Amino acid sequence: MTSNAELAARLEEFADLLDAKDVEYKPRAYRRAAENVAEYPGDVVDLAEDGVEAVQEIDRVGEAIADKLVEYVETGAIEELEDLRAELPVEMDALTSVEGVGPKTVGTLYEALGIQTLDDLEAAAEAGEIQNVSGFGAKTEQNILDGIDFAREAHERQLLGEARPRGERVREYLRAVEAVQQCELGGSLRRWKPTIGDVDALVASTEGPAVVEAFTDWDGADRVIEAGEGKASLRADGVRIDLRVVDPAEFGAALQYFTGSKDHNVDLRNRAIDRDLKLNEYGVFDISAVEGEVDDQRAGERVAGESEAEVYEALDLPWIPPELRENRGEIAAADAGALPELIETAEIRGDLHVHTEWSDGNNTIEEMAAAAAERGDEYVCITDHATGPGMVGGVGLTDDELREQREAIEAVEDERDDITVLTGVEANIDTDGGISVGDKVLETLDLVVASPHAGLDGDGTDRLIEAARHPAVDVIGHPTGRQLNRRPGLDVDVSAVAEVAAEHDTALEVNANPHRLDLEGSQVKRAIDAGATIAIDTDAHRPEALDYRRFGVHTARRGWAEDANVLNARSAAGLHDFLG
Structure with a gap:
């Protein structure tokens, strides 16, 4: 179909x-x-x-x-x-x-x-x-x-924002199949990496052939690549989707194994060896009584395997969220009882980076505010583009147009009692760190996002530091300027920028647009470690794009972000305190 x-x-x-x-x-x-x-x-x-x-x-x-x-x-x-x-x-x-x-x-x-x-x-x-x-x-x-x-x-790689919905559709389809007891996505998709190779679906069932038959009959498939008794692969919208069916008693171990990452799994296996245990895709086995080399992967006494939680528990660890499984100290943190309480999508109170038809968005101020309110947000900031480097086709607003728009935003705010509508702008950060909007205009706005849009090669550290120091700048938007599968963006010493940002109460953005996801996970961790505050924004140009939020949240989770680290997880009063 x-x-x-x-x-x-x-x-x-x-x-x-x-x-x-x-x-x-x-x-x-x-x-x-x-x-x-x-x-x-x-x-x-x-x-x-x-x-x-x-x-x-x-x-x-x-x-x-x-x-x-x-x-x-x-x-x-x-x-x-x-x-x-x-x-x-x-x-x-x-x-x-x-x-x-x-x-x-x-x-x-x-x-x-x-x-x-x-x-x-x-x-x-x-x-x-x-x-x-x-x-x-x-x-x-x-x-x-x-x-x-x-x-x-x-x-060769799909964006998370394209692959994740596709994977979720096949997962929901498989969960409705009578022979399926459990179904989860695995691999880098489950770890919410920004780009994905293949979609991996793991099923617990005692009826492998029936599951494979249902999978290959899925109407979302373009063609079947291969099909066996307990494995199959197909292509849908140009993406390969691989199915693996496992025994329900081994589902947790298989899910842990096929989620990865490889380095995380290697450390876990070494931890198992230290405890006279063997960890693989079939379970955790006590091999203390096993003599010599044994080829049988299931040799020994099975002590865990049905659920992921019991796999980690058998290794004296709490369950580790998939986003953290990148061998960046998560096992040591789990061992010490110091895993972060990761931010949840439901904890985000509003969006600080939204566009309208005043610049290059598709909808009016009223429509974007209404869409944010429908999603339960407490506040939304309208941040249309200002003129400046990187603005193509005349979409950026002049200072006079920003003054006019501020009045229009305030009029919408006066009309609504279900959401706070903030005045803002997405200004451009010039190559020398200057801001493309006059200070007198910036001072009249509730919130200023400053972002790089041009000159996106080479080192951008000094440029972003200069912008973070600007007294009117509240958020550095998509700091590297990367576009996934299109351009790598600026080289940035995130720790150095974050230290200055923390000193000047400037947040660093995780842009949730699937084409950006900027900052990315490891950069988020460096920013948080340096004391910076994170803002998770959608950069929405139409109402539906407000739903990108979850991609930004999971990207921030990959950087160990908790709700206390995230500016727009605060109430309107808390946001006001940060903005001064």
């Missing part, structure tokens, strides 16, 4: 190809429609089966786009898209995963040099051909060449 993600991907492809052909206006319309199709809570296929008018119920999906979605559902293709592909036969996703290469660049390089693939791009750059194309130069060519290896690696 065609998924919403697949339909959204076709609209994104439309936008990219139109962009590559330098068509104005339409690409933005297709991208906005793609976002809303991807986030639509029901099956768009069901709407398409009722006709074009039904599909137009989706926000920002007009008649022309709705007609194309219906055509795809009915025929499996869109004639106009096929024509665009024929005109521009390029591997758009792979090419645009190179930093600095967007759809328009792809179009230009195809017309000039016939570049269609990453291999073509690399060969042209190495031959010095790109710098001879109008609008390019030697520096641009070298930057492209430098980014190709990163792009190749990134192109």
Whole structure:
């Protein structure tokens, strides 16, 4: 069955190809429609089966786009898209995963040099051909060449924000299968790593063939890769999903083993050896009475295995949350009874980084405030982009426009009694650490997020330190400026920035947008260890993106964050105290 993600991907492809052909206006319309199709809570296929008018119920999906979605559902293709592909036969996703290469660049390089693939791009750059194309130069060519290896690696991995929902769908499907006693996700997905290779699903059952049959019959699958008695693999929306069925008595040990990480598991196995125990995917075994080398993985007396908790208990440890299992001192902390009480999504009180149609968001101030209130938030801060480096297409607000917007935000705040609506801005941090908004305007706002948007290569430590010292800056937004699978962002000494941020009551953001997750887990830990406060924000540009919060929370959990470390886990009064 065609998924919403697949339909959204076709609209994104439309936008990219139109962009590559330098068509104005339409690409933005297709991208906005793609976002809303991807986030639509029901099956768009069901709407398409009722006709074009039904599909137009989706926000920002007009008649022309709705007609194309219906055509795809009915025929499996869109004639106009096929024509665009024929005109521009390029591997758009792979090419645009190179930093600095967007759809328009792809179009230009195809017309000039016939570049269609990453291999073509690399060969042209190495031959010095790109710098001879109008609008390019030697520096641009070298930057492209430098980014190709990163792009190749990134192109093989899915974003957490894409893989996690897909994994959860297959998990819920399997849990409804009669033969399944338990089902959990494993691997890096369970540890909430920012990018994912494959989705791993682990099932407890005594009826392996029946589970495999149900799994391979899942209507979300594009094709079955392989299937056996207790294992199977399929592909869904381009992602490989691996199933493993285990005996219920061994489910906890298997879940622990297949969750990882490898280094965490090695330390656990060594701990077991120190106690005359053996730990593997089948359980924890007392091998004190076993003589000599034994090939049987189940040799000895099983002392644990049914649940993860009992596996850790057999090793004299409390259960360790999956996000911490990266061999960063979590086993020693568990042994000492010093594991953190990790922040929970429900403990977040509001969002401090939200955009509206005043800059590059999709919705009004009123709509974003209402969406935050519907989710139970106590407060939300409207932080539209200011003008400055990195703001493309005139989306940033001038100082005069920020003054005008502040009045509009205050009017919404006056009208609502269910949520506090704060005035704010996302200012730009210049390469020298300067802020792209006048001090007189900054002083009138409730909260200022300052973020790097340009010059995102090299060391950004001094730049962020200067911004953190600014008396009006409250939050450093997405501090490295990275975009997962697109660009690595700034090199930053997070500990040094965090020390200054702590001194000046400036929070460091964990941006929950799945394309960013910036700061990432290990950086969060360094920031907390240096005394800094963390803000977990969605950077939402539409209401549905407010639901990104959980990705930010789990990223912060990977950095050992507790509620006391997180600015927007405080009440409105506590937030006010921090902001001064």
